[in-house]
Amino acid sequence: MNTSVSSPLPCETYPGIRRLVTTEGTLTHEVGRATLAHAISRLTARVSSIAKASPVVLESDSGLIMSVHYERRFGFLVSLCAPGDIMATVLVDKELPEDEVVCETPRRAVTFTRRSFVSERRAWRALEHFAELGERCPVSDWVEP
Structure with missing residues (x-):
């Protein structure tokens, strides 16, 4: 896991996060x-040993939810959903193609664009920003529903 991003000390907690699943x-x-x-390391290890795994989910004090899926062929799928929203905003890598790929989730196979899967570095940056401030990272590329 890339741990070179600056953040609070490991023993400190993120004040704006209500819970992690x-x-x-x-x-x-x-x-x-x-x-x-x-x-996150358990998510990647679990996906490496089985075909699919449940996501890691963070919930901020405001109720905003960040969900992180991992697909071993493509990378991380990071999404944000506000309370009451049906569709989530997805973190994307605009340098990747828009080809459709099929991703296995615990419940079913779902089709996404290839650019919806990001590197561990991009996913970690978005996760840390969300954990520290309870909002999506403004320097990352997000696709609205």
Whole structure:
């Protein structure tokens, strides 16, 4: 995992995060950088050993939800959803093609554009910004529904 991004010390918690749900379904209310890094590494390890895994989910105090899926062939799928919204905003890599790819989720196969899957570095930057400020990272590229 890329841990070179500046952030709070591992023992500090992110004040604006209400809870974290790991890929194993564990609910955590005290979320810090080390906890988040461990959850993401468990997600990638779990997907490496089985075909599909549940996402890691962060919820801010405002109710905004960030969901992180991992697909071993393509990378990370990061989405944000506000309370009451049906569709989520998705983090994209505009340098990748818009070709459609099929991604296996725990419930079904879903089609996404290739650019919807981002590198670990981009995903981590968006995660940290969300964890620290409870909002989407403004320097990242997001696609609205």
